[in-house]
Amino acid sequence: MAHHPVSETRAALIRAALAIIGRDGVEAATTRAIAAEAGLALASFHYAFRSRDELMAELIRTAVDEEDNAISPGYADESFDPATAPTAYQHAQIAFHAYVDSLIADPDREKAMLALTMWAVAKAETRPLAAIQYSKYDTLARSAVEAVTALTGVRWRMPLDEVSRFVVVLSDGITLSWLIHNDAEQTHRMADAAARALLAQAVSPGDYDYDTLPEPGLPGYRADEGEER
Amino acid sequence: MAHHPVSETRAALIRAALAIIGRDGVEAATTRAIAAEAGLALASFHYAFRSRDELMAELIRTAVDEEDNAISPGYADESFDPATAPTAYQHAQIAFHAYVDSLIADPDREKAMLALTMWAVAKAETRPLAAIQYSKYDTLARSAVEAVTALTGVRWRMPLDEVSRFVVVLSDGITLSWLIHNDAEQTHRMADAAARALLAQAVSPGDYDYDTLPEPGLPGYRADEGEER
DNA sequence: TTCCGACTGGGACGACCGTCCCAGTCGCAG
DNA sequence: CTGCGACTGGGACGGTCGTCCCAGTCGGAA
DSSP: OOOHHHHHHHHHHHHHHHHHHHHHHHGGOHHHHHHTTOOOOHHHHHHSSOOHHHHHHHHHHHGGGGHHHHHSSSSSSSSOOTTTTTSHHHHHHHHHHHHHHHHSHHHHHHHHHHHHHHHHHHHHHGHHHHHHHHHHHHHHHHHHHHHHHHHOOOBBOOOOOHHHHHHHHHHHHHHHHHHHHHHHHHHHHHHHHHHHHHHTTBBGGGOOOOOOOSSSSSSSSSSSSSSSO | OOOHHHHHHHHHHHHHEEEEEEEGGGGGOOHHHHHHHHHHHHHHHHHHHHHOOHHHHHHHHHHHGGHHHSSSOOOOOOOOOOOTTTTTTHHHHHHHHHHHHHHHHHHHHHHHHHHHHHHHHGGGGGGGHHHHHHHHHHHHHHHHHHHHHHHHOOOOOSSSSHHHHHHHHHHHHHHHHHHHHHOOOHHHHHHHHHHHHHHHTTTOOOOOOOOOOOEEEEEESSSTTTTTO
């Protein structure tokens, strides 16, 4: 409704497209549907964007920027109290569970992002868009990993870039699992596993202490659910 | 060209659809394109299938069955020599690297499967198809985990079903990473990390022995690539 | 008041989509 | 030889797609 900047219309259309993709997939994001979702005329679409592909490209480029606050409880900024979560394992646990919470709170968000990724990866011409998208994810994860490293002094057995990329790998796997099964409890358990998995990339097992360890002695699962000995 | 069984035509069309989806995405898998890829007339499509959606459904249901041999070096069958890979960690390493190798050897395969998953997940009506697809993945992973458990006596800190699902989570994340970056070396390093990650789900850190550990002392990465001390 | 840029309405285009139809061909089982 | 089932060719349908066009409205800056 605002009459002045073209960029606002572009942003509105992008927001509308993201909503549709999250709801019904990339195929449903037609020019007419996007314009309608944004409450605009079809003509306005091609007034703001040269083509649908141009919107798609800008959609992928900008969508990541708007969700950096959701991925973790603000590891990017340094205002984090080391005393509240002393071990790196606890940091990882908090972060992964927070991510799962954000996943459950807004399921369509990551569904849209993942659908967009697969759309971009499908054709060779659009693959670079997916690379751009994930380089931002890598950066996001990297800053989180750096913060935890600085706060706890963990030592990793591989470069921080690889640790960060592995965080993205874990997040994607968890996201997919959530989208498929829609099982909140299960997904949170995967977050637990992911936290352990991440700390397994630290040098010494002594650097972390799994507080969810079963009873001492010789516990653990070897066969079916019932057998815990 | 074979003239007798309808099921052969159906199989051929499914194979063609999978090829197209792997090459150009789900959107490109039109009835005409599928028929052409299979070398059949368009009329033959609707002779074999009631509709495109019927093919899609059968595609998802059957595609997993044909790739069970690719996911790991035959953990399903019991003919595996325990002496060659004694530790569970080594088993995991071999399996994940074998998976990455199969990924690199046939990139379109898993790209198609993942694209199919996202397509199914997008709309509520087709989501059950994705659940079916992944229940088969879970089963596949479960038999592998069971085999390794039996061979090495690892004890897990969670039920085997969850361990198996986490294997699927790791595999999906790795697959996505490969599809996006197309970096074979990087992906293999993620496989290394995944092997460590999986064994981090075992009860005692003593159950595994990372043979890729850096020098003893106080090694490991804390900041940028260069600093290894 | 003028002007410009944002935006609308509607129509139109060529292309492709999924689906249906039907007369006709061909190979093999009976 | 007959029949049946697999398959073809082509045409056709109603619909939706992305894109373009254009005369016209309207708000605010000049």
